[in-house]
Every structure is written in C-alpha cells, then in structure tokens.
Amino acid sequence: MLVLAALALAEDSTFEGARAAPRRAGREAHASAEIGAMLAFGNTESMTLAGQGALSYRWGSDQVSGNFGVNWGQSRHDADADGKLSAAELAAPYVQTAEREQASMRYDRFLGKRNSVYALAGGFSDTFAGYDWRVNGQVGVSHLFASSQATTLRAELGLDVAREQFVEGVEPGAQTVLSARALVGVRHQFNGHVVIEDSLELYESLLAITDVRVNNTAAVTASLDKRVALKLSHQLAFDNVPVKGYRPLDHTTLATVVFTVL
Numbered sequence: 001m002l003v004l005a006a007l008a009l010a011e012d013s014t015f016e017g018a019r020a021a022p023r024r025a026g027r028e029a030h031a032s033a034e035i036g037a038m039l040a041f042g043n044t045e046s047m048t049l050a051g052q053g054a055l056s057y058r059w060g061s062d063q064v065s066g067n068f069g070v071n072w073g074q075s076r077h078d079a080d081a082d083g084k085l086s087a088a089e090l091a092a093p094y095v096q097t098a099e100r101e102q103a104s105m106r107y108d109r110f111l112g113k114r115n116s117v118y119a120l121a122g123g124f125s126d127t128f129a130g131y132d133w134r135v136n137g138q139v140g141v142s143h144l145f146a147s148s149q150a151t152t153l154r155a156e157l158g159l160d161v162a163r164e165q166f167v168e169g170v171e172p173g174a175q176t177v178l179s180a181r182a183l184v185g186v187r188h189q190f191n192g193h194v195v196i197e198d199s200l201e202l203y204e205s206l207l208a209i210t211d212v213r214v215n216n217t218a219a220v221t222a223s224l225d226k227r228v229a230l231k232l233s234h235q236l237a238f239d240n241v242p243v244k245g246y247r248p249l250d251h252t253t254l255a256t257v258v259f260t261v262l
Contacts, residue, residue: 031055034231034256043085046075048098050254055262066105073098100126114144118158127167129250130243136162140181149189156183160203170244177211179203195221211241221258229258 033053040046049072056065074094076085104122111117123135140158147153158181165174185199198218205211219233235252242248 026059028058029056029262031261032258033261034258036254036256044076045085045090045094046073046097047094048073050256052256061110063108063110064105065108066103068103069101071098071100098128100124100128102126108142114147116142118142118156130166130170130246132165132167134162134164136160138181151188152186154183154185156185157181164243166243176207178206179211179213180206193223195223197221205241208241211239213240214238227260229260231256231258 031054033051035049035051037050038046038048050070052067052069054065054067056063058064074096076089076092077095078085079089079092080086102122102124104120106118106120108116108118118138118140120138121136122138123133125131125133138158138160140156142154142156145153145155160177160179160181162177162179163174164177166172181201181203183199183201185197187195187197189195196219199216201215201217203213203215214236215238216236217233219231221229221231223229231254233252233254233256235250235254237250237252239248
C-alpha cells in the first residue's frame, strides 16, 4: 500500500532556515517533525522511510538549534533480472537500498537584528555514498540582508573542518577536509498558507582547491492548519571529488507531512 512517495536523502545543508531572527526579550521554543514513507507488496516488495526533525530554543540574543534526519530503504531483489520476483527471490532476505542518518547542533549569538555569529557541530553516516561516517565542526558569521513579513534574505560565511571515514575497500580509508563555506538563503511567504524556501551552499576546500561541494535545497510548504502541513522538497548535493568509486551528484525529491509540535 502506498502511503507517501519518498526518495533517498542527499547530503543535508547545515543552513538552519532563512527565517528572520529579530531580537526578542523573552524565551522562544520551536519543534517540528516530518515523515514520509512508501510500502509496496505483491508483485514488487519494497519499503522506504524518511523522517526529519528540527528544534530551536532562544533566550534573548542566544539561540540553540538542532536537526536530525533518517532514510532507510529495503526491497526484494530481482536477482536474475527477468522482470518479476520468483518464489525463491520472494523468500530471500531483503536487500538494503538506502541507509542514512544525520544530526547537527548549532549555536547562534545575535549581534543586533541583522548580524550573528554561529558555531555548529554535526555528522552523518551514508554507506551508499561511501561514508561510514563524516563529522564536521563549523564557525562563521550570518547577515540578514532583507527582512519583511513576507520575505527574508540571508547570507553566511564560515570555516568548516570535517573528518571523513570511508567504507571498506576505499583507499585511503579516511581524510580531513578544511573548507571555506558560503551560503545564500531566501524565504518567501505568499499568503497565510504557502511558503517557498531555497538555500544555495558552497564549500571550497582549502587543502585541495579543485575540491568543490555544492548543496541546494528548495521546498514548498502548504499548511493545512496551525499544526499540520504538506511539504515538497528537492535537495541537490554535488561533490566534484567524490569518494572513489561513487558518483559526484545526488538528487532527492521528498514529500512529507510536517507536524509542528511547538
């Protein structure tokens, strides 16, 4: 039974969203979760589950925020490629088709209504992209170029250091990447129900100038009420020096139901 179509997660942007962050005297907390799944049984058998969550807590000029995401997929394999699943293939174990987990935490110190400095720590595991794990730390500055009730435009500059551990069989087995980071993010609210967002993120390695990574995330969210919304997003992750034996470009198209907790 088809619940909701969802494809594999590409590498996630570390951008926390293009929402404006004006100074507030009090305390403010937000939390949301989104989930998408696909189940198919019969002539084909496959399962995919994709979920993401975000939370933030702000007091005065300080804010702590975090996000996490998972993507798991498995299916029965048509081993002889005859276009159907035989009794033996149906009896065989499921084959893993996606397995990714990621999480990050970020601290922002706001310096007025338009500027802030931030520090971030995060990591992910994605064996289908060649990573046993990848952890990173980041510091930088953020500036809000435009802020209105409908539209915000933000840019960030920073320095990122990452340690990458590759899957078995990849040589060398690990590396350290030091990169400069730049990001531009925009958010526009058409009305009380529809919001569109896009962020473009660039990493330039300082140890190997030819190593460039680009992440782009675009999303349209339509609220059904104050607590529930439907979201369609597309993520692109490009690394012109990918893990050896793996492709440089990943695409993700993801449809989810978003639940606002706080």
